[in-house]
Amino acid sequence: MPSSLRLGLIGSRGQLGSDLLSRTPVGGSRKIEVVPLDRPDFDLTDPRAMDRIREARFDLVVNTSAYNAVDRAETELRECFEMNAFLPRALALACRDAKTALLHFSTDYVMSGGINEEEQIPYTEESCPRPLSVYGLSKATGERLVLAAWERATVVRTCGLYGGRGSGQKGGNFVTTMLGAARAGRPLRVIDDCHVGPTATWDLAEVLWTMILDPPAPGLYHLTNAGSVTWYDFARRIFELAGIEASLSPVSLKEYRPPAPRSPYSVLSNAKAHQAGLVLRGWEDALEDSLRREGVTGGGPSPG
Numbered sequence: 001m002p003s004s005l006r007l008g009l010i011g012s013r014g015q016l017g018s019d020l021l022s023r024t025p026v027g028g029s030r031k032i033e034v035v036p037l038d039r040p041d042f043d044l045t046d047p048r049a050m051d052r053i054r055e056a057r058f059d060l061v062v063n064t065s066a067y068n069a070v071d072r073a074e075t076e077l078r079e080c081f082e083m084n085a086f087l088p089r090a091l092a093l094a095c096r097d098a099k100t101a102l103l104h105f106s107t108d109y110v111m112s113g114g115i116n117e118e119e120q121i122p123y124t125e126e127s128c129p130r131p132l133s134v135y136g137l138s139k140a141t142g143e144r145l146v147l148a149a150w151e152r153a154t155v156v157r158t159c160g161l162y163g164g165r166g167s168g169q170k171g172g173n174f175v176t177t178m179l180g181a182a183r184a185g186r187p188l189r190v191i192d193d194c195h196v197g198p199t200a201t202w203d204l205a206e207v208l209w210t211m212i213l214d215p216p217a218p219g220l221y222h223l224t225n226a227g228s229v230t231w232y233d234f235a236r237r238i239f240e241l242a243g244i245e246a247s248l249s250p251v252s253l254k255e256y257r258p259p260a261p262r263s264p265y266s267v268l269s270n271a272k273a274h275q276a277g278l279v280l281r282g283w284e285d286a287l288e289d290s291l292r293r294e295g296v297t298g299g300g301p302s303p304g
Ligand SMILES: NC(=O)c1ccc[n+]([C@@H]2O[C@H](COP(=O)([O-])OP(=O)(O)OC[C@H]3O[C@@H](n4cnc5c(N)ncnc54)[C@H](OP(=O)(O)O)[C@@H]3O)[C@@H](O)[C@H]2O)c1
Pocket: 010, 011, 012, 013, 014, 015, 016, 017, 037, 038, 039, 042, 043, 044, 045, 063, 064, 065, 066, 067, 068, 105, 106, 107, 108, 157, 158, 159, 160, 161, 162, 166, 167, 168, 169, 170
């Protein structure tokens, strides 16, 4: 194993990127240098970005950037495919030229829920993607293009990310949106027939560092907090833990009709990651810890 690791982190101020950066291991036997690659200095849409990647000769590039505005994507196909499919392919080719490994991210939105809706069996990496939305299709295309372009690329599919920073493009995340609306006294209608595996970026970042320092074979991996829940039950648990009386009512996917279609079931199996020693705890423990760390619940931030 090399004694040092130089890593280029695209999107270090994003939700996942900021937790990856803050959880950089220190004091180990290996010297780790993380080089943040952020706009405006580093913009993936600028052709010079690929030259920077070729010249920098990183050991690994981690790309957390994406077009994440799921509903807007239905009318912004070009921008969405550019960020989620075509530029990730160009990035993978630049990494190949520089012999730099690549870690890229995808989503449960590549699944339709159609096949597993009845059986509700978590999707494996072998399950055939069948995206329902433009965002899902762009990410599924990106996965394929990245993995085909460079044999040392790894794609991690995850789901329902929430972290302290929140996503700039989404204006937060599900947890911050729920808390903000409830505190403002707004009534909330939340979908109760969509099963997901919400994932704390804090937890994901820890396991990603294990993956980075002791990489399994390249390829596709699912990584989410363990278990599954509907968005409605997730909201209920947030309010229970936060001790907030919210005006919350369930609504079906059919009634709610978001601009971009959602899958009724998009739970991802973590079995392949488990076999590689990559294990995330259950979603409830992760949520409780996250709310404590953000100072939403008592006890103050937990260590570690
Ligand atoms: N959020 C979720 O619920 C979710 C679920 C499943 C999978 N994922 C995937 O997980 C990954 C991380 O998501 P996230 O929630 O952490 O995203 P995020 O918070 O929106 O962060 C994205 C980061 O990418 C940067 N970025 C955007 N366009 C860029 C460009 N042209 N050049 C360079 N940087 C650019 C953003 O910078 P600015 O600050 O300048 O905008 C931001 O730092 C993405 O691939 C996403 O599709 C997310």
